[in-house]
Amino acid sequence: MKTSFKANFIFLFTILLLVSCSRKKDKFINRNFHAITAEYNTLFNGYNALDAGRKSLNDGYSDNYWDVLPIERMQISDEIILPGQSKNSDFTKAEEKAVKAIQKHSMNIEGKERNPQIDEAYLLLGKARYFDQRFVPALEAFNYILYKYPASDKINQAKIWREKTNIRLDNNELAIKNLKRLLFVQEVEDQDLADATSMLAQAYLNTKSVDSAITQLQIAANATKSNDERGRYQFILGQLYNQLGYKDSANIAFDKVIELNRKTPRIYMISAYIEKIKNFDYSTQNKSELLELLTELEEDRENRPFLDKIYHQKANFYLDNNLDSLAITYFNKSLRTRSKDSQLIARNYETLGNMNFDVSEYKLAGFYYDSTLINLEENSKPYRVIKRKRNNLEDVIYYEEVAKVNDSIIKLVKASPEERLDFFNAFIEDIKAKEAAEKEQAEAEEQLANLNSAVTSVPNNQTNIGSRSAGLPGQASTFYFYNPTTVAYGKNEFLKNWGDRPLEDNWRWSSKVKSGGGASSVAGANVLALASDEERYNPEFYISKIPSEAKEIDSISKERNYAYYQLGLIYKEKFKEYELAKTKFVNLLNSNPEERLILPSKYNLLKIYEALGENGEAAIANNEIISKYPDSRYATILSNPDLVSDTDADSPEALYEALYHQYENQEFAEVISKSEDYINRFDGEPIVPKMELLKATASGRLFGLEAYSKQINNIAVTYANTPEGIEAQAIEANVLPKLANTKFTVANDSISSGYKVVFKFDEANKEQIKTFKETIDKVLKNIKYYSLSSSVDVYNPKTTFVVVHGLKNEQVAKTFDQLLTKEDKKKIKQPYFSIASENYQIVQIHKNLDAYLSKNNK
Incomplete structure (x- = not known):
């Protein structure tokens, strides 16, 4: 009997389940079955996936507290996502659940949706796409809710999310219009009111309407049920008041953040304290109270994750009160916290650089500016400002090093034998002390490495075999670059091969040796590295290296x-x-x-x-x-100070301008001659490298690549730290190799960029060249179907070309005279040769016309 009852019950329940599964019948049991299944199964899992995705999104996002925070914490990526791809698998899962809910549980009967959970499914679909940064598909989902479910209890949320999406698509004006209509027409309350006004505030911020944004953000901060949001909104309010110059109102907003304490993320509270400290008025407020507050924040154990910011602010306090040594200490403390805030690190380094710059420690300032640049976004305005300042220090660092090294050498040259001996004995004692310290450290490292090996050899499932260190926490690694002995050996080998060179591009060039660039300096940099073990401790070895020849x-x-x-x-x-x-x-x-x-x-x-x-x-x-x-x-x-100015006809700048004008007129020999005169006359002045570069370019145009290459190399070495020297280095590295080709191309109309007809003249016949140029210009106007032009090109000191440009066909170029009328043929009797544009370039670069003509005649 019991078995029969159970079987009947299962049978009836199965029939009931099958009947209720139908999405085509508008029955109470059908509606509730699909609604409950959608809500507590598919949508429940979908929203869990959405929350997981948002959590991972927030964990990976870092706010920039140096600028006004965005209302919503969301990192927008420039990465292009192809159709079918996703940035986050959790959002993909949430979208799939939303789609599944729609496909499996939608009850669209006679044009009306009977399942009250489907609007929620579309909302989930839009949110998943929104957070996956697929804003156009997200907009479609939110618009579908507004179109299909106007009576939905989620209608206000759908409208708000649609405008959030419009803001992400940079449709700020449309978002403002729609959100204002929503707030005016509908009774929006509680969290919906907070969401609507906060998004309206973001739209106003995007359109630079700060006053309107503040009004809406105040409403949002009061209406939101989330303390996280309240803390963020109040902090942004403080930032906006600061932006407008209302420091008292800003401090009130920051105080509200501080009052929330542990109810909101601690970063908001710490940042609020720091912003209040930035608003401190040293002329009227109590400095002792401010220092006490900073010390209290520093000593609070809960603030350890934020010590980088606290140390930085305390350093600024000492700096503002002219306590430079304490300021330097705290800037360095901030750097040692290994902060993830690259802008904070950059400001620490920049301030330390400025402090050294102000006391004329330019070399040290340069190092700090280098570190600043590493932590700034390349090509940003702050980057360009620091880069320009750093470039100005380049010459100072270089020439100070030259002066220091050469002063030391000259001092040793002038020293007596006894003084030299005392100097190098002290130097050798320093070497021994350093080597003893290195040996002691190497032994300690070796002991730790042995201990590390012993620990890793013990069979223990918890031993971190796959890690880089493969030992206990705090132990030294056996990796090459963590072993000071092997690193020291590597450095020594590098010094032996290359000398002391800075870490920069093109470090292998001879001009990059740190110690000044002269032969004696290069040798000095390598003396210690090249010495044998016996010579290292022998003062006579070093004394023998002191220059003795008068010329040196x-x-x-x-x-x-x-x-x-x-x-x-x-x-x-x-x-x-x-x-x-x-x-x-x-x-x-x-x-x-x-x-x-x-x-x-x-x-x-x-x-x-x-x-x-x-x-x-x-x-x-x-x-x-x-x-x-x-x-x-x-x-x-x-x-005659009233009659002469820096721009007079005899100034270096004016003479350079005149010289450049001659260069443009192809007066290359004159340019070279005058350049040499001006270089001697103005030796030591900033204009000299420019004249050297102009002379090199003129020499290349007149004598070819070999002369140009030789002079460019000289400029790259002699003026290495000037803009012209840097340009010469770039030419030497990138341009000269491309110009080295001397192989003539085979004529091919489909490959060649054009052909030229060249008339050859002796340089002495300048009047003849001028007359012929005028004649050829008149003749070219009479040629139909071709747009031709001519130019006068200097080939070498003895030869000048008159060149016809614009021909596209080799055969036409070779039979150029056939294009002329009978009358014009009588005017043009000068012999000519044709040449492809690529080959003409090679001829002008290498001055190998004879090689081309002999090859062509064959």
């Missing part, structure tokens, strides 16, 4: 003097550091400089005396220049 010593002195001159100019012109500039010029004049550096140094000293208000010294320098160098340009400037 003179070269080192000249190199040092030129570095002094360049440093004086840089400190005077670029940094306005007149005391430093004066020191360099005075040291130069006391070092028996070459004649070419004396007069410009005295003139620059005169200008420095005037800038410093040292009128007596200025008057002496003025009289000395006028009396001792009466025929110089400087004497003319000082004698």
Whole structure:
């Protein structure tokens, strides 16, 4: 009996289940079956997947507190997603569940949806697409709800999410219009009101309407049920008030964030404290209370994840109160926290760089600016500002190093044998002390490595065999770059092969040696690396390396003097550091400089005396220049200051402009000759590298690639740290290899970019060339069906070409005279040859016309 009852019950339940599964019958049991199944199965799993995806999205997102925060925490990626792809598998799963709910449980009967959960499915579908950053498909889902389910209880949410999507699609004006209509027409309350007004605030922010955004954000902060959102909205309000200059209102908003304490993410509270501290008025408020607050924040254990920000702000406090040593300590503390905030790291390095810059520690400042650049977005405005400042320091660092090294060498040259011996004995003791310390450290590392091996050899499932260190936490790694012994060996081998070179592009070039670029400097950089074990501890080995020949010593002195001159100019012109500039010029004049550096140094000293208000010294320098160098340009400037300016006809800039004009007119021989004269006349001035580059280019046009290559190499080495030197290095690395080809191409109309007809003249017949050019121009106008032009091209000092351009066919170029009328043939009797444009370029670059003509005649 019991068995019969159970069987009957199962049978009836199965029949009932099958009947209720139908989506075509509008019955109470059918509607509720599909509604419950959709809500508590498919949609439940879909929303779980959506929440998981949002959590992973938030975990991977980092707010930029240096700028006004966005209302919604969501990282927008520029990555292009192809159809069928997804950025997050959780959102894909949520979308699949939403689609499944629609396909399996939709009850669209007679044009009306009978399942009350389907609008929820479409809402889930739109949200999943929205967070997966597929905004157009998301918009379609939200619009479908508005079209198909106008009476839905989710209608307000659908409208809000549609406008969120419009904002992401940059349709801000449309979003503002629709959200204002929603708030005016509908009674929107609670969280829907918070969501609508917060999104309206974002749209206003996007359109730069900050006042309107503040009004809406205040409503959102009061209406939201989420303390996370309330803390964020209040913090953004404070940022907006600060942006408008209302510091009191900003501080009130930040206080509301602080009052939330643990109810909201702690980062909001810490950031609110920091923003309030930035608004601190040192002239009216109590500094001791501020320092006490900073110390309290620093010592609170809960704030450990945010010490990078707290240390940075405390460093700024000390900096504002002229406590530089404490400021430096806390900037370095902030850096040691290994912060993930790249902008904070960049500001720490930049401030340290500025502090060193202000005390004329330019080399150290340069290192800090290098670190700053690494942590800034390339090509951003802050990046360009720091990059320009760093480039200005390049020459200072280079020439200071040259001066330092060469001063040391000259000092050793002048030292007595006893002084040299004492110096190198002390040097050898330093080497021994460093090697002893390195040996002790290497032994400690080896012991740790042995312990590490012993631990990893023990069969223990919890041993981290696959990790990089493969040992206990805190143990040293046996990886090559974590072993100081092998690293030291590698460094020594590098020094042996390459010398001491900076970490930068093209480091293998000879011009990149740190110690100054001269032969003596290169040798000095490698002395220790090349020494044998016996020689390393023998002072006589080092003494033997001191230059002894007069020519070599003179070269080192000249190199040092030129570095002094360049440093004086840089400190005077670029940094306005007149005391430093004066020191360099005075040291130069006391070092028996070459004649070419004396007069410009005295003139620059005169200008420095005037800038410093040292009128007596200025008057002496003025009289000395006028009396001792009466025929110089400087004497003319000082004698007639009203008649002469820096842009007069005899200024280096004006002469360069005139020279460049001659270059454009293909007066290459004249350009080369005058360049050499000007380079000697203005030696030591910033215009010289430009003239050298112009001379090299003119030489290349007149004499070919070999002459050009030789001079470019000279510029790259001699003026390595000037813009022209850097340009020459780029030419040497990238351009010259492409110009090395001397192989003529085989004529092919489908490949060649065109053909030229060339008439050859001797350079001496300038009048004949001019007359022929005028004639050919008239003749070319009479040729039908072709758009032809002519030019005069210098080939070499003895030969000039008149070239006809615009022919596309080889055969037409070879029979150019057949294009002429009978009358014009009588005018053009000069012999010619045809050449493909590519081959003409090779001929002009390599000056190998004879090779081309002999090949062509064959």
